[in-house]
Amino acid sequence: MTATQSNPFHTQGVSYSVLVEQQPDQSWLATTLNRLDCQAKGSTRQQAVHRLQQMIEQRLANGEIIQLKVDVPVLSHPLLELTGKYEDDPMFEEMLMEIERERCKEAAQLLEDQ
Secondary structure, three states: OOHHHHOOOOOOOOOOOEEEEEOOOOOEEEEEOOOOOOEEEEOOHHHHHHHHHHHHHHHHHOOOOOOOOOOOOOOOOHHHHHOOOOOOOOOHHHHHHHHHHHHHHHHHHHHHHO
């Protein structure tokens, strides 16, 4: 039996963003910056990163990452109820043009005042 046949799971390289920090006691702490939530400490930077890599590999060997869809309530903004309220109003375009004219007048007045 080959290694592929004995292990039903296919493996592939996955990259993780890792924060590596030197601690006040001069040890090093490597932490994944994602949902895996792993952290390893070592006396050197390399040791901390190596331990973190081993921890991630061990966790993934004993489990699996899945996608889970969860239905959450959708909160509606009160102004959304007004969306499209005037789309069939024959005066809507005229109102928009009037608003634009007023804004232009105000902008011109501001320029004159400077």
